[in-house]
Amino acid sequence: MTKQEMNTEQKIKEAARRVFRRDGFAGARMQTVADEAGTNKMMLHYYFRSKHQLFDVIFEEDYKELIAPLGAILRNPELHVEEQIVTFVRRYHETMMAHPKFPLFMMHEFSKNPQRLLDLAKKVMPVSKDDEPDHPKLSATTFMDQVDQGVREGKYNEDVDSSHLAVSLTGMCIYPFVSRIGVQSAYQFTDEQYQEFLEKRKEEVISHTFRILMKPEYYQLWKDSKQVPVKTDFGKQKESVSK
Amino acid sequence: MTKQEMNTEQKIKEAARRVFRRDGFAGARMQTVADEAGTNKMMLHYYFRSKHQLFDVIFEEDYKELIAPLGAILRNPELHVEEQIVTFVRRYHETMMAHPKFPLFMMHEFSKNPQRLLDLAKKVMPVSKDDEPDHPKLSATTFMDQVDQGVREGKYNEDVDSSHLAVSLTGMCIYPFVSRIGVQSAYQFTDEQYQEFLEKRKEEVISHTFRILMKPEYYQLWKDSKQVPVKTDFGKQKESVSK
């Protein structure tokens, strides 16, 4: 593999990533990808055989880099629930603020082609214990198991349903990214104001989730001290949650 | 306008609605629409001139029927905050369970064509007071104003930010619809189980929102009695919130 060849293939992938996220699979044009990669249509076919295969390569890479680590946080048995929540929300916002078009793109493509993309996703990050027998056993439900246990022990609010909590948590995180247009126009935010909104939203989502989960006195303790010890093996820094 | 004409035009619109929601604008084919309408491509052009114009007609109708009434709930000054939340969440779920592909479709198209669709949306439901001077003045922020006031009066939790509350509320509602594939596969739900999940989720989202908003003792009062008087001028039934 020559240096030239690597460059061309890499340039095509980067251009394709940009174009697919911007226009979606159906709206993307191979000619546009070629133009933005500084090459021609025939090269795309030479390296990737088809639009679908080019898409799959990109999608698998993206899923591995952007989504799998987020899922891993909620399945990490070494973090307790509060740590999982704080780490997940912060990492989610950091990731998506760097790739704001990715969440909507991913959901749209998942809905157009559920089975193929689920298979791709499972290859990267098995969701169920049975999906890939050779893979080191990952519990898909550590977060939910821990929440359920905390509820049973009386640590958390007794009306908390762990699956609904997880869905609410994810929904609160994702919505400002998939509906940026709606939110920004409703509140008349400039682009800068929207960035500030997202920056503040990190801590708001954590508060909201803790309000739902924690008994009021426990929430108040956390709110006053802002000290929940948090391991962040996933990011760069190792830190405590402080404000 | 003959009866025959109405039928053809109506059939085209219904088919187009289905196809656009399923495949998106870019993925939709005029030929497919024609086939599903039981007519031919030329008729689409005859009645609607172009793919874009056909799309706009459908989109405006859908927005008016499905989205505008939801926005109106949060802007109705005759409902207090708790009523707005309960009414909004229930109506949201009822609407989207009947049209499950609509939320993702709408967001995707908004992001592909923000300005044109924002203009269409404003025609139906002015968001800001300045958008349409002749229109009866609608405050875009009744919900948020009421929440802010309640916080100032000490009725609600003092750390509640009304805009983040509104975004969280909407996000919790919308997420299971835009990410159905992900949620359903993560929890291994059958289609029937997913329906049950959504049915239960209505009340869960209300609880989550109230937990975020209300002081613990107020929340507990509501939880125990499940009696917040609620006017539902928007639905069919007039009722109190009971379980």
Next chain:
DNA sequence: GTCTATACGGTGATAGAC
């Protein structure tokens, strides 16, 4: 007014010769 037949210019993905 309503619908059919035919076709045009443009572009998509892909095959195969070199």
Next chain:
DNA sequence: GTCTATCACCGTATAGAC
């Protein structure tokens, strides 16, 4: 690794039958 060719199909247009 590059270029030419091809072929299906896209959205759109128009002429004209009923």
